[in-house]
Amino acid sequence: MKRPVRGLVLPxxxxxxxLVLVAMASPALxxxxxxxxPARTQVQVAVAILRTQPEQVDLAADRINDATExxxxxxxDVDRVEQAxxxxxxxxxxxxxxxxxxxxxxxxxxxxxxPSRIRGKLPLKACPAPAPHELAVGRVRPQGATRASxxxxxxLLVLGGLLLTRRVR
Amino acid sequence: MxxxxxxxxVAQPPVPRRQRLWDALDERLGLKxxxxxxxxHANTLAYSLxxxxxxxxxxxxxxxxxxxQYYNPAPDAAHDSVRHIITGxxxxxxxxxxxxxxxxxxxxxxxxxxxxxFVSASFKRPREGNWVVGVALAAITAGLFFSGSVLKWDQxxxxxxxxxxxxxxxxxxxxxxxxxxxxxIPLLTRLYVVHISVLPALFTLAVAVHLLLVKRHGMAPSPFxxxxxxxxxxxxTRPFTRHLAELGVLALVLVGVLTLLAxxxxxxxxxxxxxxxxxxxxxxxxxxxxxxxxxxxxxGILWATxxxxxxxxxxxxxxxxxxxxxxRRLPIVIAAGVVVxxxxxxxxxxxxxxxxxxxxx
Numbered sequence: 001m002k003r004p005v006r007g008l009v010l011p012x013x014x015x016x017x018x019l020v021l022v023a024m025a026s027p028a029l030x031x032x033x034x035x036x037x038p039a040r041t042q043v044q045v046a047v048a049i050l051r052t053q054p055e056q057v058d059l060a061a062d063r064i065n066d067a068t069e070x071x072x073x074x075x076x077d078v079d080r081v082e083q084a085x086x087x088x089x090x091x092x093x094x095x096x097x098x099x100x101x102x103x104x105x106x107x108x109x110x111x112x113x114x115p116s117r118i119r120g121k122l123p124l125k126a127c128p129a130p131a132p133h134e135l136a137v138g139r140v141r142p143q144g145a146t147r148a149s150x151x152x153x154x155x156l157l158v159l160g161g162l163l164l165t166r167r168v169r
Numbered sequence: 170m171x172x173x174x175x176x177x178x179v180a181q182p183p184v185p186r187r188q189r190l191w192d193a194l195d196e197r198l199g200l201k202x203x204x205x206x207x208x209x210h211a212n213t214l215a216y217s218l219x220x221x222x223x224x225x226x227x228x229x230x231x232x233x234x235x236x237x238q239y240y241n242p243a244p245d246a247a248h249d250s251v252r253h254i255i256t257g258x259x260x261x262x263x264x265x266x267x268x269x270x271x272x273x274x275x276x277x278x279x280x281x282x283x284x285x286x287f288v289s290a291s292f293k294r295p296r297e298g299n300w301v302v303g304v305a306l307a308a309i310t311a312g313l314f315f316s317g318s319v320l321k322w323d324q325x326x327x328x329x330x331x332x333x334x335x336x337x338x339x340x341x342x343x344x345x346x347x348x349x350x351x352x353x354i355p356l357l358t359r360l361y362v363v364h365i366s367v368l369p370a371l372f373t374l375a376v377a378v379h380l381l382l383v384k385r386h387g388m389a390p391s392p393f394x395x396x397x398x399x400x401x402x403x404x405x406t407r408p409f410t411r412h413l414a415e416l417g418v419l420a421l422v423l424v425g426v427l428t429l430l431a432x433x434x435x436x437x438x439x440x441x442x443x444x445x446x447x448x449x450x451x452x453x454x455x456x457x458x459x460x461x462x463x464x465x466x467x468x469g470i471l472w473a474t475x476x477x478x479x480x481x482x483x484x485x486x487x488x489x490x491x492x493x494x495x496x497r498r499l500p501i502v503i504a505a506g507v508v509v510x511x512x513x514x515x516x517x518x519x520x521x522x523x524x525x526x527x528x529x530x
Contacts, residue, residue, distance in 0.1 A: 049524075051440045051443070052325070052440065059524075138437050140255050141435055142260075146260070147432060150263060151429065154426070157421050157428065158429070161423075162422060169415065
């Protein structure tokens with residue numbers, strides 16, 4: 001006679017492990033000791049968040065706030081950070097990013113040739129002409145006839161392959 | 170009168186042209202050697218995962234050759250060249266998308282193949298050596314994935330490379346290759362060379378050994394069939410060419426799925442990277458080490474990766490009984506299940522957690 005309980009041992013153990021791990025994992029300590037973090041670092045992180053995760057507006061706003069409240073404000077144009085705070089509240093992401101970069105005195109979009117100065121500070125220098133901000137192309141989908149043709153080819157291959165699988169077996 | 174009879178030549182039916190062509194090719198290339206028998210259970214999806222992994226690798230080489238015509242591995246030009254591939258090259262974005270999804274598929278297929286071999290105990294005597302070759306292939310696949318993720322040279326790539334450099338420092342003298350000063354060539358350029366030549370060459374070599382050993386030992390018996398579980402030879406067989414035909418058909422489905430994904434969900438390309446900050450997470454196949462890094466630090470990447478591969482290499486030594494059915498190997502199967510569940514849980518946890526800076530600024 002089969003013992004159905006025995007068959008449940010493995011899935012139960014697996015799920016228990018998943019639950020224990022998820023329960024044990026503590027939330028990230030993202031806001032610990034914010035005042036101790038230099039304003040320059042906070043602004044750098046805010047810029048990077050806006051560039052790479054533009055949907056995380058709240059996260060960027062937190063960093064901008066933290067920058068204004070930081071003890072060490074060296075190398076940061078605080079007025080521009082305050083302006084950036086307002087443009088972010090107004091929903092103008094491009095202006096916010098530009099203001100933050102100007103607050104650091106860095107040129108946006110400068111190529112990193114070698115990551116030799118890892119965790120090094122960005123150079124403090126004037127940025128005469130900010131580079132265009134559309135540096136991330138994001139997701140570019142094929143359009144028009146190319147898109148339709150590729151979709152048709154893909155669908156044909158999937159359907160044809162599935163039909164042939166039955167024949168081959 | 171003579172009683173001897175003269176035998177008239179019997180008229181042979183004409184050989185079809187297709188058959189003659191096949192015979193001519195066989196005479197020169199020995200193609201009929203591929204018609205050796207393989208057990209029926211080999212013609213299932215579970216036993217085709219290895220073949221599909223190899224087909225995906227070939228697709229990666231083909232699309233990779235296309236991409237290398239336009240990619241510039243110099244750090245100050247790499248980002249622009251990827252942008253050019255996406256926006257300025259005919260079908261460039263599509264081929265890049267196909268390459269991206271193919272890499273994801275290869276990771277999944279290799280992982281599932283490894284799991285299938287483990288669950289069905291196909292690594293047991295005399296196939297332990299081939300298991301080790303398989304683990305090496307999995308490691309090379311991981312290396313190909315990682316190096317490829319750096320080449321697009323956006324914020325995620327730069328942070329991945331920075332972590333790589335930090336791990337290189339942990340290796341002390343053995344991490345010399347990751348030093349910026351080594352060879353006088355930028356690390357990105359050297360990683361590109363590794364991605365397009367060193368690792369593919371090693372993969373091809375290891376696959377050749379892998380396939381030769383599969384041919385030498387034959388297809389492992391299935392623990393789920395009574396007629397093959399004890400190598401009785403009672404299971405019906407089919408020619409290997411039949412297995413190849415089924416693989417070809419599955420490859421059509423795979424190419425179709427990758428085509429659809431490349432069109433509907435092309436991979437994003439981020440902005441030019443900013444040095445010295447950490448605001449992205451790695452792609453999902455590498456995401457499981459992210460929480461480990463939270464808890465242990467950068468060294469967690471090194472130790473967790475080494476632990477996984479060491480555990481894989483030890484499998485044939487730990488599970489040495491002749492039993493093949495998972496129910497009769499419960500302790501090791503449960504242990505493996507816990508490890509797999511832990512990796513999945515870590516990926517899910519890292520997916521939902523906020524971005525954390527691991528390397529001190």
